[in-house]
Amino acid sequence: MKIAILGAMPEEIEPLLANLDAKKIDYANNEFYLAKFGAHELIIAYSKIGKVNSTLTATLMIEKFGAEKLIFTGVAGALKEGLKIGEILYATRLVQHDLDITAFGHPHGFVPGSPIFVDTDANLNEIAQRAARELGLNLKSGIIASGDQFVCDEARKAWIGAEFDASAVEMEGASVAQVCHALNVPFCVLRAISDEAGNKAEFDFDEFVVKSAKISANLALKMVELL
Ligand code: 4EZ
Numbered sequence: 547m548k549i550a551i552l553g554a555m556p557e558e559i560e561p562l563l564a565n566l567d568a569k570k571i572d573y574a575n576n577e578f579y580l581a582k583f584g585a586h587e588l589i590i591a592y593s594k595i596g597k598v599n600s601t602l603t604a605t606l607m608i609e610k611f612g613a614e615k616l617i618f619t620g621v622a623g624a625l626k627e628g629l630k631i632g633e634i635l636y637a638t639r640l641v642q643h644d645l646d647i648t649a650f651g652h653p654h655g656f657v658p659g660s661p662i663f664v665d666t667d668a669n670l671n672e673i674a675q676r677a678a679r680e681l682g683l684n685l686k687s688g689i690i691a692s693g694d695q696f697v698c699d700e701a702r703k704a705w706i707g708a709e710f711d712a713s714a715v716e717m718e719g720a721s722v723a724q725v726c727h728a729l730n731v732p733f734c735v736l737r738a739i740s741d742e743a744g745n746k747a748e749f750d751f752d753e754f755v756v757k758s759a760k761i762s763a764n765l766a767l768k769m770v771e772l773l
Contacts, residue, residue, distance in 0.1 A: 548586070548587045548588075548612045549586050549589070549613065549770055551766050551767075552591055552592075553592045553759070553763075554593050554595050554596075554600060554717065554718045555594075558762070558763065559591070559619070559763065560763075561760045561763035562588075562590055562763050563579060566590075569581070576591055576593065577592075578590070578607070580611075586770055586773065595717055596718065597718060598721070601721045601725055604721070604725040605729075609729070615732050617670070617734055618722050618736065619737075619765070620736070620738075621738050621758045621759050622714040622715060622719075623715045623743030624713070624714055624739045625706060629714065630739060631742070632739060633684065634678075634684075634685055634761055635686040635687055635737060636666065636687050636737075637666050637723075638666060640723040642692055643691040664720065664723035667734055670769070671687070671734055674734055677765055677772055681765060686713070690715070690716060693715070696747070696751075697747065698741075699745065714739065715743050716737060719737070739754075740754045740755050740758040
């Protein structure tokens with residue numbers, strides 16, 4: 547099977563590439579890495595940060611490179627008290643927290659023709675849980691909210707958490723979800739916590755991004771072993 551593993555930043559996929567002998571293809575201002583892994587063919591890329599970049603890369607992985615399933619791996623800011631730096635979750639569903647036509651009476655996150663929340667694939671989430679057990683990881687789950695903003699503000703953090711009942715915040719998951727939903731490709735989103743999205747979150751992010759990204763990437767690779 548052709549399986550896409552997508553991150554947003556180099557740090558989020560480098561732990562994968564370190565373990566593989568991959569061939570690099572440059573296309574559309576992106577780098578795509580092709581590698582064999584057991585019976586599977588992997589397509590690995592980092593999209594660059596944000597919803598637009600990740601939309602493009604996810605679409606290319608599916609439409610140009612033929613990915614049949616997609617695993618997103620990376621880091622996120624925690625919105626809930628119980629989720630700490632270094633812990634990891636999978637998204638049950640994803641929403642765009644910055645999509646706003648509320649002036650017309652619509653709810654936050656909604657535009658006509660698209661669902662507010664996109665669910666991740668139950669089968670992949672099941673495999674993520676099995677993979678986590680094998681690695682001895684305590685895999686949590688929850689709603690993930692995405693937007694084109696690094697959240698490092700207590701008020702914004704509280705609002706996103708309350709409005710969408712979201713557990714974590716990042717900048718790509720919900721756009722990748724829209725792509726996979728539209729193209730009928732099963733997908734999941736793994737995110738290890740790098741910061742708590744409050745004041746000065748950027749300092750925690752810088753300190754923990756590499757370590758947390760590695761935790762998520764390892765889980766993604768273990769999932770591929772079980773697929
Ligand atoms: C975006 N990613 C962060 C990109 C940071 C620095 C040059 C994940 C993330 C995140 N996104 C970790 N913590 C976050 C937060 N508090 N708000 C938004 O996907 C770029």
